[in-house]
Amino acid sequence: MSLALLTISSYIFSFQVSAFSLTNCTVSGALNNPQELKVLCYKMGFYTVPSPIPSNARLIDMSFNFISNIRAGDFEDLWNLRGFNLSNCNISQIEDGTAKHFPNLIKLNLAYNKLKTVSRGLLDGLVNLQVLRLDGNLIESIDEFAFKTLRSLIILNLTENNLRQIANVRPVLLSPSLEELLIGSNKFDVFNSCDLSRTALSLIKIDLSYNPLSKFQITENIFPNLDYLDLSHCGRNGTMLWNITDKTFLNSVKALYLTAVDMPEEDLTAVLQNITWASLFKLRLSELKWMTPKTLLQSGCLPGLK
Structure with missing residues (x-):
């Protein structure tokens, strides 16, 4: 009987240590219910991506941290992830290929960071993404193939960036489902439809x-x-x-x-x-x-x- 109790106690202790290893992040919902699991790591003063993130997380919020550089190796495959908030993190660089770890992501928030360009591989693999926020960055250029795989994108927010010519926006039109394009507060001085x-x-x-x-x-x-x-x-x-x-x-x-x-x-x-x-x-x-x-x-x- 005592051996059985010891085994159960050891299991509970092991589970708690595993959860606590997210460095004070809050895990909301049941680990065995992939429809509800939320990982909340906002305003925690992180300078790097915390780990390990539960592989079946549905929503991750890492906003308002200091994660200036994100590497593809910071994440394992998160097949269940649908929403990811990385806004207000001072991000200046995201390694190409990182997004391939989130193939079923629907909403991605990268607003109010320090990104200067949307590179070819930044969004590669986000075939199910519907909403993308890039507002409040320093974006001056968008690679001509950056949006090639975003076939489900509906809403794109590029407000408050440093885009100067409407032709700079043309690559986003590779997303055939795009319905809402928000490009206010940039530096356009001419809008000519043929440039788009x-x-x-x-x-x-x-x-x-x-x-x-x-x-x-x-x-x-x-x-x-x-x-x-x-x-x-x-x-x-x-x-x-x-x-x-x-x-x-x-x-x-x-x-x-x-x-x-x-x-x-x-x-x-x-x-x-x-x-x-x-x-x-x-x-x-x-x-x-x-x-x-x-x-x-x-x-x-x-x-x-x-």
């Missing part, structure tokens, strides 16, 4: 807000399904030239945001009156102090608005 694509895209939402755009030009019908367009706080020195070569190109847009857009009153009026906004029902024109109330009402009262 010459064929129709699957995009439903595009956010270009807070870019110093001097020109917004669409010369091909690349947005047949677009229903959300945000150009708030765009323009520079009171000028933002619009050139939409076919007034029906934005027919599908349902929500248009032009808050604090920096362009002459007559030009903004022409944009609203001369383009066919066949589907528009939400228009935001706030913070336009230079525009008279009368003109604002005349320009903004379009058929279909609610």
Whole structure:
């Protein structure tokens, strides 16, 4: 009897030591239930990836640490992983091939780090990824094949980076399912549709807000399904030239945001009156102090608005 108790006690002790080896991380859920297991290691002051991570973890949160460099060898294969938060970690380098350890990942958050480029192998293998956050980094370039394997990607956030030309964004279009592209607060001064694509895209939402755009030009019908367009706080020195070569190109847009857009009153009026906004029902024109109330009402009262 005492031997049996000793064996049980030894097993429990062994289990506790194994769990504690995650260096103060919190493991939530049952280790034998892969649908619930969460590994929470945020705000722990880590400078390296803690280990060992339970192989059946469903969600890992390592945000708000100091893990500047991530190596492929820091992880074993995590087939059950669906969500991974590595935001706010001062990450400047992730070794190519690291993502292959997370083949079933759906959401990856790398926001607010110090990444300067999206290399060819950074995202390789993330065939099931649907949501990717890269906002708040220092990204200047994206390898032309970086998104080649991301065939399930739906939402991509590249807000607050150092991208300068729309052509820099073109590689993300290798993701055939992409619907939401958030590229506000970069350094684009020209948006020309032909620099992005010459064929129709699957995009439903595009956010270009807070870019110093001097020109917004669409010369091909690349947005047949677009229903959300945000150009708030765009323009520079009171000028933002619009050139939409076919007034029906934005027919599908349902929500248009032009808050604090920096362009002459007559030009903004022409944009609203001369383009066919066949589907528009939400228009935001706030913070336009230079525009008279009368003109604002005349320009903004379009058929279909609610």
